[in-house]
Amino acid sequence: MSHFNVYDEENTLLMIPGPVPVHPRVLRALSRPIYGHRTSEFRALLEEIEKMLKPLFGTKGPVFMLTGSGTAGMDAAIRTFVKPGDKVLSLVAGKFSERFAEIARTAGGKVVEVNVEWGRAIKPEIVEKALREHPDTKVVTMTHNETSTGVLQPASEIAKVVKEHGAILVVDGITSVGGDYVKMDEWGLDVVVAGSQKCLGIPPGLAFVAVREELIDYIERNEESFAYYTDLKRYWEIWKKSKDLPFTGGISLFYALYESLKIIHEEGIENRIQRHRLMAKMTRAGFTALGLELFAEKGYESNTLTAVKYPPSISDKDFRAKMRAHGILVAGGQAHLKGKIFRVAHMNLTAEREVLTVLAIAELVLKELGFPVKSSGVTAAMNVYLREKGRAR
Incomplete structure (x- = not known):
């Protein structure tokens, strides 16, 4: 039979x-009529969305919004904080932490990989040892919640070690932001990346890069850019001036995000x-x-x-x-x-x-x-x- x-x-x-099923309210929001991306209405929507995102990252700093996948956010974080010749310590314990190392190489970073068996946690003492061996490290990359292995890395403990050595910690929080604790300001996570299609509950197409307030001065002083679309300085200059985006945003996705964030905060x-x-x-x-x-x-x-x-x-x-x-x-x-x-x-x-x-x-x-x-x-x-x-x- x-x-x-x-x-x-x-x-x-x-x-x-990811991608994940989305709420019917989010699906309805996606069907709203399009309006202009340079209107006061859209700028007001973006400003409200950013306010609603900040508690999910646990930060008072800005949350930059890009139209692109989570990897676009990872690229933006690296292109903004890594210059050719900078030493980057990449903590690799899965497919997506490995991707951070690959992106850093394309940015011209001198990448040192600290490899941990997939499925295992990256212990703080491993990071401490690596930073002692590479005291000129400028940026450390890690994935908080490694999607390829199902491991939640001890981000707060690693952040303490990185801070003691004066490096910038860039974190992939794509499958933790909105679903688990992420406390940027409290833990000392300098930069955290997220994507729309995971715990934030909308279709793929938006990326977010949250930056601690202490690093805004670094972005403003950055005179040498090695990116165009993913250069966060471009986003910051227009955001602080008019709460707008430098490029055309995915308008329907922002409608959806606003509705999903309302659902998140209602819960x-x-x-x-x-x-x-x-x-x-x-x-x-x-x-x-x-x-x-x-x-x-x-x-x-x-x-x-x-x-x-x-x-x-x-x-x-x-x-x-x-x-x-x-x-x-x-x-x-x-x-x-x-x-x-x-x-x-x-x-x-x-x-x-x-x-x-x-x-x-x-x-x-x-x-x-x-x-x-x-x-x-x-x-x-x-x-x-x-x-x-x-x-x-």
Whole structure:
């Protein structure tokens, strides 16, 4: 008997680490009529958006807004703070921290990579040792929440070390801003990059670069630019003058962002972070109960996505194809982790309904593939939920 697949792109549950499903209110905002990008109305919208973004970054400094992917934001941060010949210490523990090193090289930086095994945390003592060996380091790059491995790096501890050595810390916060704690001013994170299609809950196309107030003087004194579109000095000069953008912005995406930020603040930032953390605990408990091993180092697991190791008997191709056939899209591994792990996101709108559904279908698929499931992942996740909510029996 043939199986008719009732799921298509419109009703598949999207559980990859970006792009994420967006709220119906955000979809409606995207359909608003376009108005002029040099009008007072659009400038007022941009100003309000920036005010709403600042608490998510934990900063009083400006948040620069670019039309482009998160990588455009990474490029802007590097092109603004790295000049040819500057030494850059890149903390590499995954695909996206590796990308920072690649961007720094294209900017002419003398890159020194501090490589940590993928799936492991970058300990502060490792950074301390590297900075002692390279005292002329100008910029340190890191990824806060490594999307490729499901590891949440200890950004606040690393920032203390970097500050002691007088370097600028540039952080990729693309899958942490809006879903976990990011406290730029309190922790001493100098520059933090984010993207629109992750925890901020809108389609891809906007990038954000938040800069601590103490570094604005550096931007203003920057007389030598090695970028055009991604030179933050261009953005700052027009922003401080008229709260505008130097280039045409993605108007519909800004409509969507404003609506999504309203939703975020209606929920409350603390409530939102705690929801993400609860969903992460449920997901980890569920897959562990099924008999699978988590990829991230214990104690450093991401709260916006979970990476899970495949057992030897299960192939990535079969597992993800069957998940898709049952209406759920999860992500595979990247680079040398292809075929070795799968990744499940729990960001933006994800709540207990989505987590329990993913775990139930994952258990079904594992059984279809002949894996001896250890125990119920759904029950384990529900127990976490009930315990956290104070209703455990």
